[in-house]
Amino acid sequence: MKKVLLILFGIIxxxxxxxxxxxxxxxxxxxxxxxxxxxxxxxxxxxVNATDYIWDFGDGSTSTxxxxxxxxxxxxxxxxxxxxYNEMYxxxxxxxxxxxxxxxxxxxxxxxxxxxxxxxxxxxxxxGKVVKxxxxxxxxxxVNIDKNGKIDGQYNYLFYESKQPNLFQRSQGWCIKxxxxxxxxxxxxxxxxxxxxxxxxxxxxxIPKLQGSSYYLIYPQTNDIIAKTNRLRxxxxxxxxxxxxxxxxxxxxxxxxxxxxxxxxxxxxxxVVEWGVMKD
Numbered sequence: 001m002k003k004v005l006l007i008l009f010g011i012i013x014x015x016x017x018x019x020x021x022x023x024x025x026x027x028x029x030x031x032x033x034x035x036x037x038x039x040x041x042x043x044x045x046x047x048v049n050a051t052d053y054i055w056d057f058g059d060g061s062t063s064t065x066x067x068x069x070x071x072x073x074x075x076x077x078x079x080x081x082x083x084x085y086n087e088m089y090x091x092x093x094x095x096x097x098x099x100x101x102x103x104x105x106x107x108x109x110x111x112x113x114x115x116x117x118x119x120x121x122x123x124x125x126x127x128g129k130v131v132k133x134x135x136x137x138x139x140x141x142x143v144n145i146d147k148n149g150k151i152d153g154q155y156n157y158l159f160y161e162s163k164q165p166n167l168f169q170r171s172q173g174w175c176i177k178x179x180x181x182x183x184x185x186x187x188x189x190x191x192x193x194x195x196x197x198x199x200x201x202x203x204x205x206x207i208p209k210l211q212g213s214s215y216y217l218i219y220p221q222t223n224d225i226i227a228k229t230n231r232l233r234x235x236x237x238x239x240x241x242x243x244x245x246x247x248x249x250x251x252x253x254x255x256x257x258x259x260x261x262x263x264x265x266x267x268x269x270x271x272v273v274e275w276g277v278m279k280d
Contacts, residue, residue, distance in 0.1 A: 022088035023049040029082050029093060033127030033165060037100040040071045043080075047091075050084035058097075072097070076166065098126070098165035103230070103245060105205065106276030107157040109198060110145045113270065117144050119235035120158060126229050128164030142235075157201070164229040168247050168278060172260040173219035175251075181216060182207050192244055193264035194273065202275055213250025220260055221245040221278075232272070239269030249280040 028046035055063040058078035076099035121140040176184045189199045242265030
């Protein structure tokens with residue numbers, strides 16, 4: 001209780017007023033990852049018990065709006081910070097904002113020891129979506145597979161393309177001449193233990209599309225890296241899963257980069273094999 005002394009027309013009046021109570025603050029914000037590709041992002045403020053806000057977008061810009069819309073300047077990712085506060089308390093939330101990338105033509109091959117039914121779902125823990133698929137993805141695939149890998153008696157693999165945050169590594173890989181791409185991928189995918197049919201599917205589709213540059217930087221992304229943004233879920237858990245996405249960028253001069261370690265896939269039991277490509 002707070003006492004306030006008032007003097008009114010020479011009369012002293014003592015008034016008792018309640019002090020305003022402030023509760024602890026929780027800073028919180030969200031954004032739609034699909035907006036990031038445009039560069040302009042609308043932030044939704046989900047903070048609790050805050051009255052004022054300070055935003056730092058990580059590109060030199062700030063804002064005190066409750067729910068700002070911001071156009072980022074520069075290269076992603078950006079470290080966005082929100083300080084939410086009232087007269088007594090404050091809290092801070094920091095989150096990286098990533099750009100989006102299109103993952104092209106991932107093929108998921110399913111191999112079982114005997115005929116079986118299985119449902120396959122793709123999860124995007126940081127936001128993302130399937131943009132193309134054969135057969136139709138819908139809410140997931142529920143299919144029958146035989147021991148030769150035939151799906152529903154007609155497909156050799158599940159095909160999809162997706163948009164998701166660009167969290168892939170570009171520090172380890174290979175720099176390959178355009179003329180050597182076909183032999184490189186055959187040798188490289190063989191080292192990962194892909195089958196001849198899987199390698200042929202890859203080279204038949206991708207080699208004709210990689211013709212515009214003198215050299216290509218090829219960065220492999222395997223299970224743990226892919227799972228940061230794109231996870232496969234199965235109604236029947238496979239004995240082995242191996243996923244390989246290549247991030248490919250054309251350049252006109254050779255670049256020396258660190259080489260990754262290759263760990264080959266285990267093709268035993270009920271196992272899953274996947275390849276895909278991102279073009280930078």
